[in-house]
Amino acid sequence: NFYKTELNKEEMYIRYIHKLYDLHLKAQNFTEAAYTLLLYDELLEWSDRPLREFLNYPMQTEWQRKEYLHLTIIQNFDRGKCWENGIILCRKIAEQYESYYDYRNLSKMRMMEASLYDKIMDQQRLEPEFFRVGFYGKKFPFFLRIYLMIPIHFCIMCSWFFPYFSQNKEFVCRGHDYERLEAFQQRMLNEFPHAIAMQHANQPDETIFQAEAQYLQIYAVTPIPENQEVLQRDGIPDNIKSFYKVNHIWRFRYDRPFHKGTKDKENEFKSLWVERTTLILVQSLPGISRWFEVEKREVVSMRLIAMCIVLLYFCIHSSLENNLKINCPDVIYLCKF
Structure with missing residues (x-):
């Protein structure tokens, strides 16, 4: 939240939210896309304050824009099979419809909520694998362009969105559907062809930390x-x-x-x-990224x-x-x- 809080550049912050949102949609990361757009939704209130035309949004009230965002986020949670999160938003927007006695839209929202419950009970969804990844040595790039193949200038602008690289850090990643450890390891080695894959799960020593090389340590976590x-x-x-x-x-x-x-x-x-x-x-996890840094x-x-x-x-x-x-x-x- 560097741009929003420290620089007080809310408009820049919102633009970067939508750039990341578009990237997630292109990669079919619908759950991450929903969490990303939720950042903008949380900035808005259910009020009649007029908002100017901005990005792809027309001139409208704050209430109307928040309603549109809610519906879009619900759609993405639905496509990502994260139906429980969609139900929470259905209830919130239903409260607004009920407070305005908008029973037509309230009825539609209750039916949408019911359909999400049906999907929870009737549809099969995979439990993703999670992988811990350690990046060791001094030869990794300053910014890790791991998950999305994005330009380096965008990484610099949006460093708070993506794993900001300082050497010798570890992350946990949410894998793709059907992706197992061997496939994930190969994907990472393809991304960093000069990296050396460590074949053990022991904590690296100072020699590895200070090496003029790239070391990847990957294993599945529960x-x-x-x-x-x-x-x-x-x-x-x-x-x-x-x-x-x-x-x-x-x-x-x-x-x-x-x-x-x-x-x-x-x-x-x-x-x-x-x-x-x-x-x-x-x-x-999941969140606005498939990767988050290990803090402790x-x-x-x-x-x-x-x-x-x-x-x-x-x-x-x-x-x-x-x-x-x-x-x-x-x-x-x-x-x-």
Whole structure:
């Protein structure tokens, strides 16, 4: 928000919003396009203040422009299969229609809202993969033109929209539909053909940080949903739960098993530990970009058996406290090692 707050250039800010919006539409990133246009919508009020002709908008009242933006954003959330977010906006605009006794449009909006509920229940949607990407070394470009192949001058103007590159930073990316780790790695190596792909998930040392080269460290990460109650409650259809598993996600985790001390040949589980890394982003995914920088990382190491016991305890305690079905995917996952 540099242009809006520090330079007080709101018009410039709005122009860049629409440039990014157009780029997302061309790339068929409909969810990101909706979040981007929402930035402009949030600047407006439901008022009769007249607005001049601007960009592709005609001269109209602030209420009319906000109504148009709401409808456009709902359409993009619909195309991105992010129907829950569209429902929230349907309710907001329905309140306005009701306050003006505009029952014709209120009826249309309620039917639109109902159609989004039907899509949640009837249509299949994929859960995207998420990837953590570390950029190490001194040879990466000043601005990372990662996701959209955009001109460098646009990156400079809109640096607050895109991952601003300072060497040795890490990001989490929301992958495309059907995109798995191998395909994502290849896409990144095609974007940076001189980069060296690191074959381990260990945190790089100072030698890598200061190297006159490009190093890419990529691995899949697991989203940590905020709304655990919905996911654990019995009787809620999977079509509903799937949204909360991969939306409004701030935190991601990665587990790395390793042996601490001498490996016991008779029972290797004695020396087996798990290093759990939690990544906390500057903004939640999805958002105005498929990429957001990791703001904070938390690392905890624990003996595998001890971690299973702790997870099992909290899982059972939480389930009994909330009268929910016991479901411990973490324990099942760890016991595979």
